[in-house]
Amino acid sequence: QVQLVESGGGLVQPGGSLRLSCACAASKIIFSNSAMGWYRQTPGKQRELVAVITSGGSTNYADSVKGRFTISRDNSKNTVYLRMNSLDPEDTAVYYCNRRYLGINYWGQGTQVTVSS
Numbered sequence: 001q002v003q004l005v006e007s008g009g010g011l012v013q014p015g016g017s018l019r020l021s022c023a024c025a026a027s028k029i030i031f032s033n034s035a036m037g038w039y040r041q042t043p044g045k046q047r048e049l050v051a052v053i054t055s056g057g058s059t060n061y062a063d064s065v066k067g068r069f070t071i072s073r074d075n076s077k078n079t080v081y082l083r084m085n086s087l088d089p090e091d092t093a094v095y096y097c098n099r100r101y102l103g104i105n106y107w108g109q110g111t112q113v114t115v116s117s
Contacts, residue, residue, distance in 0.1 A: 004097045009111030012087055016115070020082040022097030022108055028078060034101040036073055036080040040093035040113075047096065051082060064090070087115045 003025040012018050020038065024031050037052035051061045051071035059071055070083040080097065092115050097108035 004099060004106060004108035006095065006097045006108045006111040009095060009113045011114045011116065013117050014088060014115055016087050017083070017085045018087065018113060020084070020095055020097075020111060020113075022080045022082075024078045024080070024097075024099060026078065026099070026101075028075065030101060031078045031099075032075040034099045036071075037098040037100070038071060038080075038082045039096045039098055040091075041096065041110075042093045050095070052098075053080065084113070087113075089115045091115050 005023045006020060008018060008020040010018065033055050035052060035054050038050040039047045040050050041047040049062055050065055051059065051069055053059045053071045053073050061069060068084065068086045071080065073080045084091065092113060094110040094112050096110045099106040
């Protein structure tokens with residue numbers, strides 16, 4: 001099982017910013033050819049897509065985060081990032097890193113993001 005380790009979550013006030021990181025233990029070749037994504041989940045709700053970035057660098061975002069969140073990747077570090085600005089209490093969730101390669105999904109353990117005053 002390839003390991004994905006998220007970090008950067010925490011408590012932030014409304015309007016604040018956070019940057020999540022996800023380090024992947026796969027080889028650089030596999031990581032660079034993987035689509036990477038961030039999902040989030042709140043209690044009682046299904047896990048939802050936040051943002052994805054393809055191996056070629058194309059990105060896609062949930063409508064609720066467009067203009068506020070930015071996904072990026074550094075293939076030299078096997079790491080994907082999620083920059084979150086203008087955070088709202090509605091963004092409170094556990095955020096999960098996802099790697100998709102050859103049709104198989106891999107997940108991290110999740111990191112809690114809480115937006116509250």
